[in-house]
Amino acid sequence: MSDGANPCTACGACCAAFRVDFHPVELAGGAFAWAGGVPLALTVPVTAQLVRMRGSDASPPRCAALAGTVGECVACTIYDARPSPCREFDPSHDACARARARHGLPPLPV
Ligand code: SF4
Ligand code: SF4
Numbered sequence: 001m002s003d004g005a006n007p008c009t010a011c012g013a014c015c016a017a018f019r020v021d022f023h024p025v026e027l028a029g030g031a032f033a034w035a036g037g038v039p040l041a042l043t044v045p046v047t048a049q050l051v052r053m054r055g056s057d058a059s060p061p062r063c064a065a066l067a068g069t070v071g072e073c074v075a076c077t078i079y080d081a082r083p084s085p086c087r088e089f090d091p092s093h094d095a096c097a098r099a100r101a102r103h104g105l106p107p108l109p110v
Contacts, residue, residue, distance in 0.1 A: 007091075007108055012074030014089055016062040017099035020053035021046060022083040034087075035080035042078065053083070070103050 024030060024045075028037035042064045043051040054064040065082070068074035076082055090096065097107040 009075065010073060011100065011105065012066055012068065012070045013099040013103045013105055014096060015066040015074070015076065016060065016070050017102050018056065018061065020056040020063055020083065020085050021050050022085055023049060024051050026083045027051060034082070037081055038078060038083050071105050
């Protein structure tokens, strides 16, 4: 989810479609934490250089920080502290349309 404005707040598909991996320096207390950093309890360790948002590799995937109902009304509960992959996700990219398709949602209008 890239921002707090529509249409993302009525979607959330990308938060329930892809693994969300990032470097541990973005965790709470880390050297590159945003707004206090990602709470450790919302993540799982992958390697010494990688952590993953809990639930994002589940089947079906859903990030543990996502609140609400995909395709209706959602919010990222750690929005200010969300990790870099979430900050960089681009609603104009094909991945947005792929995530939405997984949830039966049409591509965003161009
Ligand atoms: S899939 Fe696209 S429209 Fe939906 S929340 Fe993510 S960036 Fe926004
Ligand atoms: S941290 Fe927030 S923006 Fe990132 S995948 Fe999870 S719910 Fe979505």
